[in-house]
Amino acid sequence: MLIHNVTIFTNDENNTVLHDQAAVIQGTRIAAVGKSADLQHQYPNSEQIDGAGRLLMPGFTNTHMHFYGMYARGMSLNATPHNFHEILIHLWWALDKVLDDEAVYYSALLPAISAVRHGVTSMIDHHASPNACAGSLDQIEQALSEIGVRGLLCYETSDRDGKAIRDAGLAENERYIRKCSKAKAQNPDHLFDGMMGLHASFTVDDETLEKAVAIANYLDRGCHIHMLEDYVDETLTQEKYGRSVVERLAHFGVLGKKSIAAHGIFLDDNGRKLLTDSDTIVVHQAQSNMNNAVGRADIFALLNSGVTVGLGTDGMSADLRREIMTGYLMHKHTASDNNLGWVEYEQMAMKNNPAIYQRLTGQKIGRIAVDYLADLILVDYFPPTPFTGDNFWGHFLFGLIDADVNTTIINGKVVMHDKMIAGIDEQAIAARSRVVAKRVWDSYHTG
Numbered sequence: 001m002l003i004h005n006v007t008i009f010t011n012d013e014n015n016t017v018l019h020d021q022a023a024v025i026q027g028t029r030i031a032a033v034g035k036s037a038d039l040q041h042q043y044p045n046s047e048q049i050d051g052a053g054r055l056l057m058p059g060f061t062n063t064h065m066h067f068y069g070m071y072a073r074g075m076s077l078n079a080t081p082h083n084f085h086e087i088l089i090h091l092w093w094a095l096d097k098v099l100d101d102e103a104v105y106y107s108a109l110l111p112a113i114s115a116v117r118h119g120v121t122s123m124i125d126h127h128a129s130p131n132a133c134a135g136s137l138d139q140i141e142q143a144l145s146e147i148g149v150r151g152l153l154c155y156e157t158s159d160r161d162g163k164a165i166r167d168a169g170l171a172e173n174e175r176y177i178r179k180c181s182k183a184k185a186q187n188p189d190h191l192f193d194g195m196m197g198l199h200a201s202f203t204v205d206d207e208t209l210e211k212a213v214a215i216a217n218y219l220d221r222g223c224h225i226h227m228l229e230d231y232v233d234e235t236l237t238q239e240k241y242g243r244s245v246v247e248r249l250a251h252f253g254v255l256g257k258k259s260i261a262a263h264g265i266f267l268d269d270n271g272r273k274l275l276t277d278s279d280t281i282v283v284h285q286a287q288s289n290m291n292n293a294v295g296r297a298d299i300f301a302l303l304n305s306g307v308t309v310g311l312g313t314d315g316m317s318a319d320l321r322r323e324i325m326t327g328y329l330m331h332k333h334t335a336s337d338n339n340l341g342w343v344e345y346e347q348m349a350m351k352n353n354p355a356i357y358q359r360l361t362g363q364k365i366g367r368i369a370v371d372y373l374a375d376l377i378l379v380d381y382f383p384p385t386p387f388t389g390d391n392f393w394g395h396f397l398f399g400l401i402d403a404d405v406n407t408t409i410i411n412g413k414v415v416m417h418d419k420m421i422a423g424i425d426e427q428a429i430a431a432r433s434r435v436v437a438k439r440v441w442d443s444y445h446t447g
């Protein structure tokens with residue numbers, strides 16, 4: 001397939017922008033990038049997409065998501081939560097208990113559609129459905145594969161619902177990682193992979209950490225866990241387990257270069273050092289933190305000490321661009337510093353997020369260059385001012401941030417073209433999802 005008549009933002013180290021270009025996709029990967037006329041001459045028999053002067057760039061990666069959060073949309077709560085712990089008790093830990101297999105499937109399907117519309121081509125999800133745990137990651141995989149979105153999945157193991165459900169969580173992660181390893185042995189470009197999911201230090205017992213890390217190490221994966229999203233994680237961890245959160249995670253081997261710690265709001269110098277020394281990935285999500293009013297992670301101190309920090313949406317939406325803009329403005333506003341965040345947000349959104357996905361799965365995404373996976377988007381962006389690699393980030397924040405995505409290609413497959421996702425009836429899917437939501441909400445309200 002040849003996509004011609006486009007401006008290309010390659011997202012390489014120099015932010016190279018190329019005009020009047022084309023890209024050739026063979027199978028799942030990018031086979032050539034060059035002048036439109038040259039490649040049309042060289043590949044005369046290829047299927048062609050006329051980009052009509054649009055911008056071709058790599059799709060976005062969302063590095064911390066909860067698909068099942070969709071079923072909280074519009075739901076009335078049984079009680080008004082007054083702090084983060086109460087938000088977990090009255091909303092998330094009550095909602096996740098009433099999800100069934102069909103709810104898990106639809107809660108991934110609709111955000112996957114939204115992701116494609118917003119140019120997000122790969123997602124790292126953290127899932128919970130304690131009474132529909134076995135096979136839940138297959139339900140999510142099924143939904144993502146019907147749309148064609150790339151995903152790195154895990155189940156959030158916790159002791160909060162007892163040992164049997166804890167064991168089911170560990171088993172689901174192990175089963176799914178093995179399934180993906182087998183698929184990737186046949187096809188390294190397989191759309192899915194798994195890692196070991198854990199809820200958060202304050203709901204995971206020592207024995208569970210030991211078991212989870214043993215499985216993860218044996219299967220050569222890392223852990224995906226919430227860390228210091230609220231200070232309650234620290235106080236309850238100290239109270240129950242007699243250590244600080246980061247020291248405890250380090251002690252049990254949860255930290256490491258293949259592990260994700262989401263949030264990290266209440267880190268001290270020692271915690272930052274342990275994360276830096278272990279090369280643990282930290283994922284930041286400003287929208288969620290503002291929504292829960294839990295504070296602001298010092299991403300600048302983390303980045304300065306060499307931690308790879310990425311951006312996620314934490315279930316707020318599938319769209320990464322809204323997270324980028326919100327977080328960028330939040331840090332400036334809160335710190336009263338108009339210069340804050342420009343370089344860091346570009347680094348996290350454009351470079352770190354795909355690098356995190358690559359580190360965890362071995363799949364090369366996030367760049368338009370030969371041999372990279374063809375996860376690409378064509379955006380309706382026709383720059384009204386001179387557009388170069390040097391000023392890309394200015395164009396991004398003040399123009400590209402809400403430009404329509406015309407075409408989304410994932411793993412070499414055209415998932416959406418001219419804003420149409422072939423093979424799905426979105427209205428029918430949403431209608432069925434509302435039936436499922438009614439069942440889920442009724443169960444939530446009757447407890």
Ligand SMILES: [Zn+2]
Nearest residue numbers: 066226262314
């Ligand atoms: Zn989260």
